[in-house]
Amino acid sequence: METVVSGIRPTGFLHLGNYFGALRNFIKMQNEANCFFFIADYHSLTTHPKASELNMHIKNVLVDYLASGLDPEKSTLYVQSDLPETAELYLLFNMLAYMGELQRVSSFKEKVRRHPDNVNAGLLTYPVLQAADILIHNADKVPVGKDQEQHLEMTRDFAQRFNHTYEIEYFKLPVAYNFGNELVKIPGLDGSTKMSKSDNEASCVYLSDDPETVRKKVMKAVTDSGPTEPNQEKPQAIENIFQLMKAVSAPETLQFFEEQYNLCQIRYGDMKKQLAVDMIAFTAPIYEKILELRSNDDYLRKVAKQGAEKARESAVKTVREVREIIGLRSL
Ligand code: TYM
Numbered sequence: 001m002e003t004v005v006s007g008i009r010p011t012g013f014l015h016l017g018n019y020f021g022a023l024r025n026f027i028k029m030q031n032e033a034n035c036f037f038f039i040a041d042y043h044s045l046t047t048h049p050k051a052s053e054l055n056m057h058i059k060n061v062l063v064d065y066l067a068s069g070l071d072p073e074k075s076t077l078y079v080q081s082d083l084p085e086t087a088e089l090y091l092l093f094n095m096l097a098y099m100g101e102l103q104r105v106s107s108f109k110e111k112v113r114r115h116p117d118n119v120n121a122g123l124l125t126y127p128v129l130q131a132a133d134i135l136i137h138n139a140d141k142v143p144v145g146k147d148q149e150q151h152l153e154m155t156r157d158f159a160q161r162f163n164h165t166y167e168i169e170y171f172k173l174p175v176a177y178n179f180g181n182e183l184v185k186i187p188g189l190d191g192s193t194k195m196s197k198s199d200n201e202a203s204c205v206y207l208s209d210d211p212e213t214v215r216k217k218v219m220k221a222v223t224d225s226g227p228t229e230p231n232q233e234k235p236q237a238i239e240n241i242f243q244l245m246k247a248v249s250a251p252e253t254l255q256f257f258e259e260q261y262n263l264c265q266i267r268y269g270d271m272k273k274q275l276a277v278d279m280i281a282f283t284a285p286i287y288e289k290i291l292e293l294r295s296n297d298d299y300l301r302k303v304a305k306q307g308a309e310k311a312r313e314s315a316v317k318t319v320r321e322v323r324e325i326i327g328l329r330s331l
Helices: 016-029 051-068 085-094 099-103 106-114 126-135 146-165 211-219 236-248 251-262 268-294 297-326
Strands: 003-008 034-039 076-079 141-143 175-177
Touching: 003 016, 003 126, 016 034, 016 051, 016 141, 016 236, 034 051, 034 297, 051 076, 051 268, 051 297, 076 297, 085 126, 085 297, 099 106, 106 126, 106 146, 126 146, 141 146, 146 175, 211 268, 236 251, 236 268, 251 268
Parallel strands: 003 034, 003 141, 034 076, 141 175
Antiparallel strands: none
């Protein structure tokens, strides 16, 4: 059976980008693979150093995981920092990672640009920690969105470098995965190419938004005055609305609005109304479950504890074997 590993940072509520880029695949994969899905709290500390908010969002992400359909009896769900073995593997991989390659990573360069006052070493070595997360369970596949592609390439580089340095085929070379398709990038409602909680709250539809909030957000989505020539290329903001519709609506609905657009007869108000209806049909059942789970702290604690225990079995084994391969020993 294949091993699957992925994680999401607890920096906020999960949005449709997280769902269609990652979570949807987690849910499908849990039926056919040995799955580990975690909440990446160590990674969040690179940008959000205060634990109070972090703890709140760890709970929220776990609730969102469960409400979306992750089953703790099928996949191992845990909090990254409950697995300190990851930190040891990260340290060992740091000796195999080069400054130059880390400085060239696009997510690092972007964070430096956005937050020049907080260029900490954790940000630089972020992909090394991510490799440790994945390789601690010796994964085959990593379900992620398009923005994680480069991090996965680096994971393979570190795995290969380890194998080469210690002359052993120990780590597999895991691949970024999306069910039967290319990796996806869900756009924002504000005309931006990626739905992202750090860019603009209004660009995101959260799984935990109540139906009225979803409707309001969709109705406010950026559009323009409409096409002026038949079959005109779509500007980014309009392309985004179509892409969101592709994610949540029936193919016939999408086709209808495509035709209207190409004939220059489209009414964006109608299109957004339809998009809101279809999006709510998708989010409302998840939202209902979120409300139920939120008040069930005992259950959530039990899930996290059971997940940590299961995850540690495989993590302890990997770290023990890696120490042996490197030749580290205690007297
Ligand atoms: P994070 O927390 O930013 O995002 C979690 C997952 O959601 C996907 N995603 C999207 N997919 C499509 N469209 C979007 N607009 C969109 N926004 C987010 C991301 O691609 C990701 O799959 N570094 C990771 C967390 C991590 C990790 C790991 C992932 C830490 N260790 C090990 C996999 C394996 C991150 O910051 O994701």
